[in-house]
Amino acid sequence: MRHSRSIITVSIIIAIAVFVVAAVSSFISGSSEHYDRPSSPAEVIEKMTEVGESLTETNQIEETTESSEQLAEAAQQEAEALETRTQEEVVENTTQAVETAIESAQETSQSVTERANEAIAAAENAAAEGRAEAEARLEEVTKEAGISEEPAEVAAPATVESKNHTVTAQGLIYDPLVVTIAPGDSVSWTNMSTHNTESLEGLIPEGTEMWISAMSENYSRTFTEEGIYIYKCTPHFGAGMGGVIIVGNPVNLDQIKSFDAKGATRRLVNRAIQAAEAM
Ligand SMILES: [Cu+2]
Structure with missing residues (x-):
């Protein structure tokens, strides 16, 4: 009785084990179907070629992007250089105009100074002549009048404040x-x-x-x-x-x-x- 019960138990365990193994192997083979496995070397080569082309395209896009950026940068540098040249030209033109104006003003100033000096010299000559004449005339008058030369008494200016x-x-x-x-x-x-x-x-x-x-x-x-x-x-x-x-x-x-x-x-x-x- 006891012996037959053991046999039944072992049989049930074996049956369960067989079932489990079958189920697991079925699951593994089903999962494997998710991978798109190449079935031949030719397919492998084809796939690799596709991947390679895709990579090449990506590189080309990157290169194009890079060259566009370089072009933009070069254009900006050109624009900056142009702006700098324009500013330099403006500064140069302004400097020339200022220099011309200064030269012109200096010439005018020299001319005015020369003419003023001439006028002053002429006036001084005239004054010296007039003074000499006046002194000679005063001497004559003094001799005629028979008076001695005495300094005239000059009244002091009233600068004292009133109290x-x-x-x-x-x-x-x-x-x-x-x-x-x-x-x-x-x-x-x-x-x-x-x-x-x-x-x-x-x-x-x-x-x-x-x-x-x-x-x-x-x-x-x-x-x-x-x-x-x-x-x-x-x-x-x-x-x-x-x-x-x-x-x-x-x-x-x-x-x-x-x-x-x-x-x-x-x-x-x-x-x-x-x-x-x-x-
Ligand atoms: Cu009084």
């Missing part, structure tokens, strides 16, 4: 009482709350303008004419309130001295004469 001088009313006194200024300077009276200024007739240089300033207001006046100016405070002159301004040289000192003055006027005139004679 302003302040006079302050202190109580019933002008401070400073005598002010010495230069022609063109000005005098400003300040603290004039209850005062004014009024020039005294006959006690300012002849031909200059009389003045009277407004009451209780500060006042400023510019003096251009030389001489002594005596003024008063209108409401306080009885108390002796007045002042003196000497502009430049006291050219009217004699006029002031000869003035018939009395009282407060006399005292102011004396102060003016004293200050003028001390200068």
Whole structure:
């Protein structure tokens, strides 16, 4: 019983093995059909020839592409070279034009300079002749007139800036009482709350303008004419309130001295004469 069972088992195993081998071999042979195997040496040669031609075509395309690129590159180089030549030509033409212009300008400049030098030389000659003539004539005139040659006195130009001088009313006194200024300077009276200024007739240089300033207001006046100016405070002159301004040289000192003055006027005139004679 046991022996027969073993035989059956072995038989089944063998049967399965045979089946498996058959199936595998069938699968392998079926797969092989996917390959297009050449069946003869002639076919092999044919296939190889085809592959070779295909490769040759590919190479030709690549070569063509390469030569096209080379042509394009050469064309670009040519274009660049042409552009460079054009630029060089433009630069050359411009340089020539500039050089021509410079030469022309130099020629013109030389011509102008020469003519200017000629004109200057001619003018100098004429001036020298004129000067010699004038000197000769001056000598003659001097001899005729019998005067000696003395250098003419030249007035110094008035370059000094004009100044302003302040006079302050202190109580019933002008401070400073005598002010010495230069022609063109000005005098400003300040603290004039209850005062004014009024020039005294006959006690300012002849031909200059009389003045009277407004009451209780500060006042400023510019003096251009030389001489002594005596003024008063209108409401306080009885108390002796007045002042003196000497502009430049006291050219009217004699006029002031000869003035018939009395009282407060006399005292102011004396102060003016004293200050003028001390200068
Ligand atoms: Cu006064």
